[in-house]
Amino acid sequence: MGLLVDGEWRDKWYDTESTGGKFERSTSKFRNWVTADGSAGPSGKSGFQSQSGRYHLYVSYACPWAHRALIFRALKDLTDHISVSVVHPDMMEDGWTFATDFEGATGDTLFGSNFLRDIYIKADPNFTGRVTVPVLWDKAQSTIVSNESAEIIRMFNSAFNEITGNTDDYWPTDLREQIADINERVYETVNNGVYKAGFATSQDAYDDAVHPLFDSLTWLESILENNRFLAGDKLTEADWRLFTTLARFDLVYHTHFKCNHKRLIDHPNLWAYTRQLYQHADIAETVHFDHIVRHYHFSQTTVNPHQIIPINPTVDFTAPHGRD
Template structure:
């Protein structure tokens, strides 16, 4: 996992020495918006925009889920990077047909030749102007949810206005303690920072398990953006975070409500197709050699996310 410095690739891992062993995720930098009202140069058009994603990455996974739920699979194309990320960062199995790139950092350099920063997925690319519109997953899914309704399914609204404030508040909690919390535990280089992240993570999971004891989804009877942002971490938890990131107090399978909730979301039409455990396990176990120097990928665990659940009883 490297970065570009003034447009030149450097193979550098995250600096945890200056943070006392804590992993601190840097801010994303491309923050333009596609707007249906014409208030930005980027207007929604079928075939104009393209996503660069990893099937292993939970942040990129969010965009694939919303793309599927909104019926945009024929409107916005996708290029998938190789799951193994080493000294050249994210790479393509073969030259990308959209940009001709073999490495994701080349896509960033095409968009901004003097770019300095991490090279991450997802990336929302504008084929018309040859520009990165946005590389912040939280903002990309908002665009897919609302700005492409002329091309997708407007009846699906994952960020309803009457819940917007509450969703934002819960998203902040889930991001800090769970979505990014597993990384803060897994990438910590001091015992103290690891244990702080570990304790906060499981306290948050306990809280959400209790919340889901009397309602089907985080905000009642239908899933919202908040549920799908949580889902991408939960679906990876038992497969990689328990072992690889040492988040092993409990599995999601051990939670009475979170386990059924995970299966409920996984079984929503179109969602299982966005989950690729081969990519997920290969990426984490074989890419992070500072954590798993042998690169051996475990065969387990055996996960049956198609098993029945009883969440429908909650409405």
């Protein structure tokens, strides 16, 4: 996981020495919004109107943050309107690359670039920051709209409704406060919590992350005892934001990130719920376990220096979930 400094590439891992061994995620830098009429969103500038074929999405099948965007692209019938390039699962000294020698890695279908950093430099030749996925690219203005997954999924949720005719709403007005509260805890202790445990370089930093993670999994398990979904009977963005972490839990986070107090399948409600979401229309096609397992174990040499790919348990996401 390298970064750009004034447009120059640096192969540099996260600095945990200055934080007492704690992993701290950097803030996304591109924060514009696509809107139905092109007006400015909550942040950034105006000029990004929703139009079929105008936008391109750069993703990794391995990355849970990019996976969110792929899920909403599928849920909101945007596959024919927003094109996609998929990076290679190996992220080594050059960061995300567009190599194509792994099934599902498409290369850069827009520009034929070699590296994802090339896309950032196209948008800003002097860019400083981490080169991450997802990236939403505007073909009309030749720039990055956003590299913040939480905001990209909200754009996909509503900005293209008049184009697709799909008005399904995963961020309904009457549930926004409840969704925000769930999102906050899930992000801090689960979505990012697994990374804080896995990338910790001190015992205290690991302990500070792993215990809140399993406290929150217990909390989520209790919610799902009586609720169909996290916010009640309606499927919302809170569910999909959690799903991308749960789908990776037993195959990656449990062992690779030392989140091994319990497995996902040891939480009956969460495990059934995860299968329910996996079996939702068009979702299974967004999940690529081969990319997930390969990326984490092979690329993250600070955690797995010998790059050994484990055989992993057989986890059947297609088994009946019993939550109908």
